[in-house]
Amino acid sequence: MAxxxxxxxxxxxxxxxxxxxxxxxxxxxxxKTWYRCTRCRHASLLDLDAMKRSQEEAxxxxxKSSAAIYNPENTxxxxxxxxxTEWDDxxxxxxxxxxxxxxxxxxxxxxxxxxxxxxxxxxxN
Ligand SMILES: [Zn+2]
Numbered sequence: 001m002a003x004x005x006x007x008x009x010x011x012x013x014x015x016x017x018x019x020x021x022x023x024x025x026x027x028x029x030x031x032k033t034w035y036r037c038t039r040c041r042h043a044s045l046l047d048l049d050a051m052k053r054s055q056e057e058a059x060x061x062x063x064k065s066s067a068a069i070y071n072p073e074n075t076x077x078x079x080x081x082x083x084x085t086e087w088d089d090x091x092x093x094x095x096x097x098x099x100x101x102x103x104x105x106x107x108x109x110x111x112x113x114x115x116x117x118x119x120x121x122x123x124x125n
């Protein structure tokens with residue numbers, strides 16, 4: 001599976017989602033990978049396949065009544081349900097990323113449209 005060198009993940013040491021740098025794999029455990037938090041430098045052993053599976057499971061269960069209307073000026077948490085009025089689709093935030101331009105983005109798994117990236121927190125810039 002082709003993956004980038006960096007990903008955003010919740011760091012238990014920072015108590016927030018941070019940028020993680022891939023630092024190595026684990027012998028006899030090909031599904032697990034060591035990532036180092038670029039903020040606090042602590043290493044975490046991540047099982048990306050299990051994370052992806054749990055994200056897909058979570059994405060299937062969307063509580064429509066709790067979905068927030070998507071607004072790029074707001075910021076969101078992984079697991080939040082959002083409703084995109086223009087697309088008339090509901091989705092769940094499965095991860096967070098930084099764009100190449102340094103903007104904050106959320107990765108949303110929509111029921112109809114599938115995975116989409118949307119900007120968040122644009123008012124802070
Ligand atoms: Zn950290």
